[in-house]
Amino acid sequence: MPPPDKTGLTRLELKIMQVVWKHGRATVAAVQEKLSPPLAYTTVQTMLNILERKGKLQRELQGRAYVYTATVTEARASGQSLRDLIDRTFGGSSEELVMSLLKNRQINAEQLASITERFHKKTEKS
Numbered sequence: 001m002p003p004p005d006k007t008g009l010t011r012l013e014l015k016i017m018q019v020v021w022k023h024g025r026a027t028v029a030a031v032q033e034k035l036s037p038p039l040a041y042t043t044v045q046t047m048l049n050i051l052e053r054k055g056k057l058q059r060e061l062q063g064r065a066y067v068y069t070a071t072v073t074e075a076r077a078s079g080q081s082l083r084d085l086i087d088r089t090f091g092g093s094s095e096e097l098v099m100s101l102l103k104n105r106q107i108n109a110e111q112l113a114s115i116t117e118r119f120h121k122k123t124e125k126s
Contacts, residue, residue: 008081016047021074027065
């Protein structure tokens with residue numbers, strides 16, 4: 001198996017991974033059934049194979065169908081995507097990300113204070 005790809009997931013890859021994470025194991029048909037809007041079977045199959053080559057999924061032949069399971073957790077994938085976004089868009093600065101959220105009114109000072117408080121409570125427990 002190839003080493004896990006550190007790059008983020010495309011929008012479609014993420015939708016597919018969310019189906020696999022939710023169900024633990026899934027065939028092409030099972031993933032296709034859960035996607036909205038619907039995609040062609042061959043499109044789903046291609047995307048699952050790409051994710052397998054990237055090291056995000058592994059597959060096992062069961063009968064006549066491959067069953068796919070995730071090799072990366074949802075938390076790890078979201079962390080990698082966020083790190084990629086911060087690196088590409090904010091020059092690696094998490095502070096610039098937060099400032100951008102504030103400037104663009106995606107988050108306000110009260111929400112930031114609440115998040116800070118939650119963070120401190122969580123780190124105290126660790």
